[in-house]
Amino acid sequence: MELDKYQRRYHKFSVNITESSKLALRIYFLVRKFYNITRDNISRRDVFRLAISNYQQWFQETLVFWIQTFRTECMTRIEKALEIDKDVVLVTSRCKFSNSSVDVLACFAKITEEWKAIDFHDPDSSLMGVTKITDLICDGARLYVQKIQNILERNCYYDDEEKTFNVTDRLCITLNNIEHVRQYLNELPQLLEWETVVSRISSTHENDRIGTQAHSTLARLLSTTNKEIIMKSSLLLTQITEKMKVDMAAYMDIFTRKRPEKASSVDKLIGYMSVNLKTLHDKMMTPTYYRMIEHLWPTMVTLLDQKMLSGERPEYYYQMKQHVKALISYFVRGGLLERQVNNPVFEALKTRLDYNTMSTEDLLLAYYDNIADDMGTPLEYFGHLALKFAYIEETRGNITIYVKVIRGCDLPGLDVTGLSDPYVILSLHPSTMFGHVKPQRTRIVEQTLNPVFNTSFQFPNVPRDYIDIQGAVVLLSVFDYDKIGNDDFAGEVLIRLSSIPKISMSQTVDSASVVMMALQRPSASLEGPFQVLVERKSWDKTAKTFLADRKRYLEHHRPRTDRPSKLTNFFSFLTGDKT
Template identity: 25%
Template structure:
């Protein structure tokens, strides 16, 4: 195989790609000159011919990849990028030729001939066979192109890691531009080489792979540094905003809607949450629980029936816990001894409120409670979107810690706001509502990991401690 160098100044593929497509063209021309008279025979030959051309194209792409793998050791950054770019362009050049096969081999004439001799089934057979071959070959060529791009990003990985670490470790006294500058200079110099060496389609593919790699690296860095100063996350927020502008290139690069999808959204949310105070994170935790509760329509952990109504003049919230059904069995006898803890959350919004609990109902999965509880709730408190009632169903154990059976939440906005039926004198006569229980492990939530990392924050540690107690009771069952 010839050297991986462009054949001329304005072409970005090498002579070997031209040789391959020229060979393919000669085969195609020979077939055209044969002017095969039998449609069924022509179909067989074209099927085999297409299969052979597709197979050889994929084989050529694999040879290019092996050549890159052999040559990459000891090469400087610029030379490696240029050679790999030529290999990518060669693959794209051959791939573009294959896309012309339906026209060059006159598939339509074969389709028409087969339709005339065999009907619609004959035409469908031609379509299925030939298009299937072309589709599979295209997937294989794209796969080989991705492998070449992976070689490129792997080669850049040590440098990128060093620049991300520089941003991560830069002291607060260094401004954001200076912290990000080494990374951007490296990307600028690399982009100059890529732009000169790659055809447009390949440049977009390489830029996208590079963008995904940088997002993953920043995500890893943020995950490894939870609980640090807010300035750390602000700096990485500045970094991704700078990178978005770089890869978008004022509309000449990647599309903004593509850049701001997938891992970008995950990273943006991670940075946003890490910049929050502990109280704000706890509020976000309950907002997520409220959102999950609204879409929970069925549960294998059972359900609880309650009534809530609010006396605005007295600022008193009444909670009736009526009954539960289909609870999970947590005792050896196949039953449970359930009781319900009801409380206002988050606790920092209700510092004077205490949790209350029902009586224990022995040996049942369908307990009837019929108990009333009262809470003082001011308008300033219920106006918070995260303000809610939590209902925690526990299984009472005589000799060990109680077991967690499930929980549900109800936002105060559902029954405290002016105009709500529950906030009127008729609230007592309203029908009860059903809450399905969930049983998620708190440690699986990113917010929990963020709070746990804040070892010097008393409120964060106390919140984590309470949730870990619930999780521990789940593990001991």
């Protein structure tokens, strides 16, 4: 009782608590030894008469201070272990740890052993003790990892400041220390007998839910610490990757800029990576090694995307694909999994390479195919066109495409009057496939937003095979006629040739169903096939002509001058526009 009073009085002074707790723990073990000797030498009936049989209750309050002492000594030992850490302890022929991690784990082991020796029978006290010890070991592991991180940053990741940064044994050992300590945490449920403690608490309170909550709390402590340590380890690996990045970039210049046509020009980069990955593979713990590989690959891909030239001819990008294949093969041999290869960064690079190796005609098809995919509900409403379309098979493998423009509905007003003088231009695209087919247009309907055209058009002598080509489209562009200056672009719709139904020779386009298609205004988004067309316009006349023609559709979007209809307001509501 007097010892309890002393500890309550000096609980803020760690030295006092440590010394008194050690004394109390020695007394506890002596009392237990006396009780065990007495119990073994008297009858079972007399054991229950002994007041000393409840000796653990005498130390109920002191238990908290024992655990506090464990924490104080643990944190102090971690600090000292890192201060005197000079030697390397060989654990296996492949992995090395320094003395600090071995000492820290010895400290953790001593705490768990002492707790087992205390062997408190009261389920509530036992659960409290296991929870606090799990927490203090997790805190100790976090402290150790933070100190390791500080040491690495202070020593510049053991960079010897030579021209080339190489991963050293010492760096691997330091990273191994982190993984060594982290893996110990996974042994705590067995070492501290979580299942037994949880089972006792459930039985005592006759409530399985209490046991489940207790186990969940313990698991959460461990899981949170594991995630934090892995995150810090990943941060360190990222910093190491950044140091390697400088040399990777220099070697990458050889095959992206200096000698891209030479298949062996990638060998210098692979040679540099081989030196470092061998050190990592031989000296680093397996989980850390694979995390390092995971960090290196996206960095390599991002760097390649930055170094790769733009606007080159397709042959250049075919060669880049070969270099990328060589790098993939190397990393897979090094342990990278296929799902790790195909990450979002790599998919973006692969898409860029695929587009750049396309012919200009294929790029145009991809561009129109992408726009046709977007012909759903527009983000901003510019009205509809009512259309009918069909095709008839002719002789010699050709077809004739028929399009009837019936009317426009709720088109945007682009004149100062709030009205427009709309007309529609119909054309087949891409022009490389339909260069022989001239665009056609409706008449101009003056001063209206709901023009009635009722005009049919036909495009004969279209090869039958074109129907099945993705990206082959009929483009209907709506303009507002101006007597002075250029006509204003109102919007456009695209009809995929593959979506046009077939009719018989005896039928006309009037037999087809009416289709209402919403007008869109395309954006000049510099990505995908459009970006490649922009990049190659300096040497590709077809790309240059396409961009010059497309410019009027992309850059001159005059705002509507009419009062928005209810349908327009509805679309604005959907997109969050409160104007």
